[in-house]
Amino acid sequence: MLRRSDCPISCTLDLIGDKWTLVVLRDILFFQKSRFDEFLDSPEKISTNILTDRLHKLEGAGLIVKAPYSNHRLRMAYTATEKGRTLIPILKQIVEWGLANLEDTKAKSPPTSENANG
């Protein structure tokens, strides 16, 4: 990937600086979603081509891995790597900031509190 400078902010944004990447990671890390259809089902209504692109980029950056589930080899389940989980503090800061500064935002409870507190 071409980087714009050696600034850690600029380089991190080269990776996650868009409207969708962290929404997909949110689903994986906080809502334990793992399957393509589950991501499509989120309220933001990501399009299939953007979702395919972001999953590919997240995998290429070592932030998620995919593995086939059930016997259908084309059906993939996506999970966060340890490196992917290191983004949780950034996501939590964003949640806090949004709740404090943007009207009518609501934090939904994840299915279990384990990942959100991890």
Place this chain on the structure above:
Amino acid sequence: MLRRSDCPISCTLDLIGDKWTLVVLRDILFFQKSRFDEFLDSPEKISTNILTDRLHKLEGAGLIVKAPYSNHRLRMAYTATEKGRTLIPILKQIVEWGLANLEDTKAKSPPTSENANG
């Protein structure tokens, strides 16, 4: 602004989820830059049209304010509002994450440590 959901992550990304907004805020908050030419001079080499757009959005969101400097009324200086400064914890998490996870990134010392620690 159209929001995609009431999720604080999604709504925050509607505002700052791109490659440039936080780079401009970095310059204002950590490097005490305030003038159009100073932003253009940063190593990422933002283009004038993107810079104009992001300054306009940041101002519209109440994160920065502009005021004329010297006697030339078209020359504006941009500074962060209190609301803009509340993004410092997110920026700091991004700096930490980049330094820990992305090779060959370097944190530059700001002119004074006041804003970076604020």
